[in-house]
Amino acid sequence: MARLFFVDDHPLILEGLRALLHLEQDIEITGEARTGAACLHQLALCPADLVLLDTALPDVNSAELCATIRQLYPHTSILALSYSRSDGNIARMLDNGASGCLIKNADKEELMAAIHTILAGHTFLSPALEADIRALRNHLHITKREKEVLTLIADGHTNHEIAEKLFISADTVDSHRRNLMGKLNARNTAMLIKCAFTNRLLTDVAS
Numbered sequence: 001m002a003r004l005f006f007v008d009d010h011p012l013i014l015e016g017l018r019a020l021l022h023l024e025q026d027i028e029i030t031g032e033a034r035t036g037a038a039c040l041h042q043l044a045l046c047p048a049d050l051v052l053l054d055t056a057l058p059d060v061n062s063a064e065l066c067a068t069i070r071q072l073y074p075h076t077s078i079l080a081l082s083y084s085r086s087d088g089n090i091a092r093m094l095d096n097g098a099s100g101c102l103i104k105n106a107d108k109e110e111l112m113a114a115i116h117t118i119l120a121g122h123t124f125l126s127p128a129l130e131a132d133i134r135a136l137r138n139h140l141h142i143t144k145r146e147k148e149v150l151t152l153i154a155d156g157h158t159n160h161e162i163a164e165k166l167f168i169s170a171d172t173v174d175s176h177r178r179n180l181m182g183k184l185n186a187r188n189t190a191m192l193i194k195c196a197f198t199n200r201l202l203t204d205v206a207s
Helices: 011-021 036-045 062-072 089-095 108-119 127-139 144-154 159-166 170-183 189-198
Strands: 002-007 027-033 050-054 077-082 100-103
Touching (some): 002 011, 027 036, 036 050, 036 062, 077 089, 077 108, 144 159, 144 170, 170 189
Parallel strands (some): 002 027, 002 050, 077 100
């Protein structure tokens, strides 16, 4: 019997997953959560073989949550669930230990295929999504100027200081910063730097 746990902040998605799977003889739904914090709390009480994890949660970055789950529960697999094939967090979740990704408009047949494939120890991505993942990884490529700005941000410099060092305007620095945060799906500077290291964009920064 495979134990499944759902994490999504949309009640209709949770209800839909339950409706699709509750009659399956080889599946037990052990619980669900709408936030990352609730997920970690519930998983400690209700162990699962597979977590179906939304790529966008209200309280935490899903890629970071994915890494935490894999660290705390190494025998628990993760299937990412996304609304969009162009979701930038899909690649990061795969990098952080997810075993596959499913778009939320998939039918039950594809959902069951994903679940059984992952539980068998394999990864699951549709051919179309594989192409999208390659494109997303290419999207993480940053320009030489963005790399210079990113390095100086990581060194703790302000926009004004960066502007002086690179002989550009503070507005231009701010534009580069916004572009970097968009590419790395970062909400603040700390997350930007962390994501940059995760994606090996700052591996040559001196400590």
